Amino acid sequence: MLFITAACLLIPAMAWSYDLLIVQSLRSPAYDEVLRGFRSAARFSERVIVLSDYNEIDLIRIAREEHPIAIITLGDKALAAAQKVRQTPVIALMALSYRAGMAGHPAMTGVEVQSPPERYLQLFTSIRARKVGIISNSDRSGVYVRNAKKAAAVLGIDLIVRDVKSSKEVNGQLSTLVGIVDAIWMLPDSVTSSGEAADAHFMFSATHKVPVVTFSSAYLASGAALALDFDRFEMGKQGGEMAAAVMNGSGILDISAEPPRKTMIKYNSSVLRRLDIKLEQPGIRSAE
Amino acid sequence: MTPFNRFTRFWASFRSRIFLIFTGLTGIIFVAFVGILVTGEISSYKERSAEKAQLLASLLASSITLPLYSENSSELSRRAAEILNTPGVVHIKIKTNDNRMLIDSTSANLMTGHSLIESSVPVIATTVSPSAEAAISGVAASVTTTLGMVTVAIDTSDAKKSFYFAVAKTGGIAFLFWLAVVAACYPVLKQVTRSFNTLTDGLANMMGGNFSAKIIIKGDDEAATAATAINKLAEALEEREIENRNLQEELVKAVRLEAQEERRKIMAKLIQTNRMTSLGLLISSIAHNINTPNGAIKLAAQHLSGSWKDALPILEQVSKEEGDFTVGGLPFGVAKGEIRGAVDSILNNAGKVERVIQDLRTYNVGERSELSPGVMINRVVDEALTIIRAHGRQGEISISPNLTTNLPTITGNQYQLEQVVLAAIEPPSLLATCGCHIR
Numbered sequence: 001m002l003f004i005t006a007a008c009l010l011i012p013a014m015a016w017s018y019d020l021l022i023v024q025s026l027r028s029p030a031y032d033e034v035l036r037g038f039r040s041a042a043r044f045s046e047r048v049i050v051l052s053d054y055n056e057i058d059l060i061r062i063a064r065e066e067h068p069i070a071i072i073t074l075g076d077k078a079l080a081a082a083q084k085v086r087q088t089p090v091i092a093l094m095a096l097s098y099r100a101g102m103a104g105h106p107a108m109t110g111v112e113v114q115s116p117p118e119r120y121l122q123l124f125t126s127i128r129a130r131k132v133g134i135i136s137n138s139d140r141s142g143v144y145v146r147n148a149k150k151a152a153a154v155l156g157i158d159l160i161v162r163d164v165k166s167s168k169e170v171n172g173q174l175s176t177l178v179g180i181v182d183a184i185w186m187l188p189d190s191v192t193s194s195g196e197a198a199d200a201h202f203m204f205s206a207t208h209k210v211p212v213v214t215f216s217s218a219y220l221a222s223g224a225a226l227a228l229d230f231d232r233f234e235m236g237k238q239g240g241e242m243a244a245a246v247m248n249g250s251g252i253l254d255i256s257a258e259p260p261r262k263t264m265i266k267y268n269s270s271v272l273r274r275l276d277i278k279l280e281q282p283g284i285r286s287a288e
Numbered sequence: 289m290t291p292f293n294r295f296t297r298f299w300a301s302f303r304s305r306i307f308l309i310f311t312g313l314t315g316i317i318f319v320a321f322v323g324i325l326v327t328g329e330i331s332s333y334k335e336r337s338a339e340k341a342q343l344l345a346s347l348l349a350s351s352i353t354l355p356l357y358s359e360n361s362s363e364l365s366r367r368a369a370e371i372l373n374t375p376g377v378v379h380i381k382i383k384t385n386d387n388r389m390l391i392d393s394t395s396a397n398l399m400t401g402h403s404l405i406e407s408s409v410p411v412i413a414t415t416v417s418p419s420a421e422a423a424i425s426g427v428a429a430s431v432t433t434t435l436g437m438v439t440v441a442i443d444t445s446d447a448k449k450s451f452y453f454a455v456a457k458t459g460g461i462a463f464l465f466w467l468a469v470v471a472a473c474y475p476v477l478k479q480v481t482r483s484f485n486t487l488t489d490g491l492a493n494m495m496g497g498n499f500s501a502k503i504i505i506k507g508d509d510e511a512a513t514a515a516t517a518i519n520k521l522a523e524a525l526e527e528r529e530i531e532n533r534n535l536q537e538e539l540v541k542a543v544r545l546e547a548q549e550e551r552r553k554i555m556a557k558l559i560q561t562n563r564m565t566s567l568g569l570l571i572s573s574i575a576h577n578i579n580t581p582n583g584a585i586k587l588a589a590q591h592l593s594g595s596w597k598d599a600l601p602i603l604e605q606v607s608k609e610e611g612d613f614t615v616g617g618l619p620f621g622v623a624k625g626e627i628r629g630a631v632d633s634i635l636n637n638a639g640k641v642e643r644v645i646q647d648l649r650t651y652n653v654g655e656r657s658e659l660s661p662g663v664m665i666n667r668v669v670d671e672a673l674t675i676i677r678a679h680g681r682q683g684e685i686s687i688s689p690n691l692t693t694n695l696p697t698i699t700g701n702q703y704q705l706e707q708v709v710l711a712a713i714e715p716p717s718l719l720a721t722c723g724c725h726i727r
Contacts, residue, residue: 030426198417216423
């Protein structure tokens with residue numbers, strides 16, 4: 001009787017004990033691939049929460065009660081939810097708003113989805129594009145664009161940047177680039193790369209025969225000429241290594257954010273043929 | 289022939305009726321055809337106008353996705369103006385999703401009172417490209433968002449003109465076609481119904497009684513079949529008529545012969561009746577003339593018999609006393625018997641004559657002779673022979689009766705039976721002349 005009473009009193013007090021709380025924005029094969037890479041880096045005890053499975057979830061209470069060592073976020077919504085958990089380190093993966101989100105959290109690191117500008121610039125060089133137009137939102141991509149400009153200047157590429165505050169302005173700003181750019185660089189920005197804004201990019205490309213270089217091979221079917229896609233498994237692996245470091249006692253602030261370690265260039269051969277572009281860089285593969 | 293008669297004949301004609309019915313029916317069909325076409329044309333015009341408005345609105349909606357999304361009024365105005373230049377389009381409205389009017393363009397052709405057909409189409413931004421987050425996460429490739437609404441108005445005030453045009457066009461074509469059909473139909477109908485006309489003419493000829501006339505229709509249609517049947521019927525009727533005529537003639541002959549025979553019989557009967565009447569009268573006369581002398585004879589014989597009875601004893605006494613003597617050339621002994629027999633014979637025969645005359649009278653007046661039982665056949669024969677002997681005494685007749693005895697008596701009229709016996713034997717005059725012998 002005494003045992004039963006003790007069990008009844010103690011069981012609610014027992015916390016779910018694990019190392020990492022993995023929060024996904026939604027269920028997706030891309031996230032699954034990232035998680036496979038993540039788990040390949042080290043062995044962790046984990047709890048996975050998919051936000052799209054819940055109408056509302058109190059992540060702060062979960063973190064407070066379950067005390068995970070770190071929170072791994074996949075996607076922007078997951079990152080936004082994790083930002084509120086101030087006392088737990090966050091490793092952000094697959095988040096477009098990583099840069100903006102990091103500013104509000106004291107212990108955050110992760111792997112960016114944006115490849116370093118140099119890799120894009122090499123791609124522009126390979127298609128002999130000297131004037132490259134960019135539609136960007138300075139709040140989200142300002143730092144990246146500034147870095148890109150510096151790198152472009154070294155390579156002799158002129159980046160012509162048009163700043164927009166909302167996706168509605170993209171079409172209008174694109175029209176200002178008619179005749180003055182050799183290519184368009186579409187940044188991974190939720191403002192400039194929304195569905196309509198992305199369509200506007202590709203409509204511009206088709207109308208004015210200007211190739212669009214983008215950050216995801218998903219746009220090749222919509223009309224992008226080239227895509228500098230990152231390896232999701234490798235990104236997960238990068239995140240796993242960061243988590244392992246945290247588990248080993250490293251401070252989260254000591255671990256700096258990284259760009260994707262491994263990227264792949266993919267292209268739409270039909271668009272390139274239509275635009276009469278010949279790639280000069282070996283090792284690039286078609287999306288077909 | 290008066291026009292009225294001509295019209296009546298035309299109206300009663302089988303061919304004319306078929307032609308009029310066909311003409312009327314085709315006319316009704318063509319009118320219905322025109323009505324259906326015109327109704328369909330009106331409905332089609334409205335549908336086309338609505339579809340045109342819908343199509344133009346859809347076209348405009350699909351072309352202004354980005355300008356509406358970016359609320360590029362100048363571009364929207366340009367696109368609206370392009371559509372407004374389309375014939376029939378008089379009004380275009382473009383609204384945002386929050387019902388703000390961005391474009392409200394009206395054509396200069398739009399006038400007050402014109403009927404319009406409007407069609408509104410939502411401007412839907414179906415992005416082909418995924419959003420940046422979707423591209424990263426690999427889900428939700430396309431998103432559908434309603435950006436606003438496009439309304440295109442089509443002027444349908446020329447529908448009436450289109451209606452009149454449709455009526456004139458379809459009505460004119462249908463009328464010409466109807467005329468052509470009717471014009472082509474009449475010769476065809478004439479050709480088709482020619483056999484029926486031949487048939488009716490032949491029937492009219494037969495109705496006049498001329499069954500020998502044949503209806504000749506070539507072909508194997510119903511009229512030809514009917515003509516063949518009618519021809520056979522006419523042949524049968526003709527044969528029947530000939531037979532009837534022959535029978536009638538024979539009947540007339542038979543009736544005539546029968547009437548002659550009847551008349552002849554009647555005449556013969558009349559003659560016979562007259563003869564019988566004359567015979568009756570003659571018999572009555574003869575009976576009267578015979579009865580009177582017979583009565584005298586009978587009376588005389590009675591007197592003679594009484595006298596002989598009185599004289600016989602005296603004569604016997606005389607014979608005894610004086611010897612025999614002759615009476616009438618016969619000795620008294622022979623003569624007394626002969627005389628007595630002669631007197632009895634006179635009385636007896638006078639009685640018979642009286643009865644015969646009585647029978648003649650009875651026959652003459654039509655009374656039936658009475659029958660009496662117990663008539664002896666031998667007696668009848670004897671009496672008949674007595675009569676014959678009375679005649680035979682005058683001639684050379686020899687009668688030898690050989691009667692069967694013990695014959696039964698019968699019921700009958702003795703005198704009539706005697707007449708039968710007399711009739712069975714040749715008449716006395718013939719017997720008197722033949723010199724024959726009767727057994």
